[in-house]
Amino acid sequence: MERKQLNPKMLASEAANYLNISVQAVHKKIRSNNLKIGKSQNRVYFGHSTAKELFKITFVPKIYTFHLVKGGVGKTAMAFLFALRSALYGAKVLLIEIDQQANLTRSCGINSSERPVMIDVLTQNATINGCIVNVLDGVDIIPSRVDNALLDNTLMLQHKKY
Numbered sequence: 001m002e003r004k005q006l007n008p009k010m011l012a013s014e015a016a017n018y019l020n021i022s023v024q025a026v027h028k029k030i031r032s033n034n035l036k037i038g039k040s041q042n043r044v045y046f047g048h049s050t051a052k053e054l055f056k057i058t059f060v061p062k063i064y065t066f067h068l069v070k071g072g073v074g075k076t077a078m079a080f081l082f083a084l085r086s087a088l089y090g091a092k093v094l095l096i097e098i099d100q101q102a103n104l105t106r107s108c109g110i111n112s113s114e115r116p117v118m119i120d121v122l123t124q125n126a127t128i129n130g131c132i133v134n135v136l137d138g139v140d141i142i143p144s145r146v147d148n149a150l151l152d153n154t155l156m157l158q159h160k161k162y
Contacts, residue, residue, distance in 0.1 A: 006109065006136050009038065009045035010088040015054060018089075029054060048138030052090035059091045076103045087138030094132065097144035098151055105143040108135045112143035119147045122154050 012030070016023045027044065030037055035050040046054070066079040083093045097104040098118050105112050110133055116126035131142045 006084075007047075008084040008088055008136070009047055010051060012037075012044040012046070015046075015051075018055070026054070048087045048090065048136070051088050052138075055090050057090050076107060079104060080107045083139050087136070091138065093139045095135075095139065095141040097141065098148050099144055100146045100149040102144040102146070102148075105141065105145070108133075108139075108141050108143075110135070110141060110143045112145040115143055115145075117144050117148055118142060119150050119154065122151070122158065 012026045013023050016026045019026065029035075030044070030046070030050070033053055035046065035053055037044050037046045037050060039045075064079075064082065066075045066082075068075060079095065083095050086093050095104060095108070096118070102112060115133065116124070116131045118131070120126035121128060121131060128142070132140050133143055134140050
């Protein structure tokens with residue numbers, strides 16, 4: 001399976017709105033700092049590395065979870081878009097998927113059939129760092145696959161050992 005190319009971008013006008021300055025002032029900051037931009041239809045846009053330099057936000061590490069028992073309510077889409085948008089403000093994001101359906105993993109264009117996932121960390125001595133896959137600048141994922149269906153039982157059995 002070929003990995004699809006993701007290209008999230010923030011418009012200079014969105015940055016101006018966030019910084020409460022004019023679009024021209026954003027352009028000036030970008031030029032004066034030699035930041036990487038793209039142009040499309042007379043609009044300037046940029047990605048994670050430029051946002052990191054432009055906004056200079058100090059992010060405090062946080063954990064966000066998206067979980068509901070009901071299917072089809074947008075959990076995967078919300079988590080995916082939250083991660084992409086956070087990266088466009090300069091945050092470094094690690095997505096961790098443990099759902100055996102692996103919809104988030106597929107949304108990121110990752111084929112996890114031959115990659116270690118969370119169940120491998122618990123049962124086969126895989127390392128967390130060995131599971132991490134770079135999706136794009138600022139966004140990484142620990143992917144999932146159907147084998148993660150065994151996570152509940154594995155965690156429950158390992159807990160009884162202690």
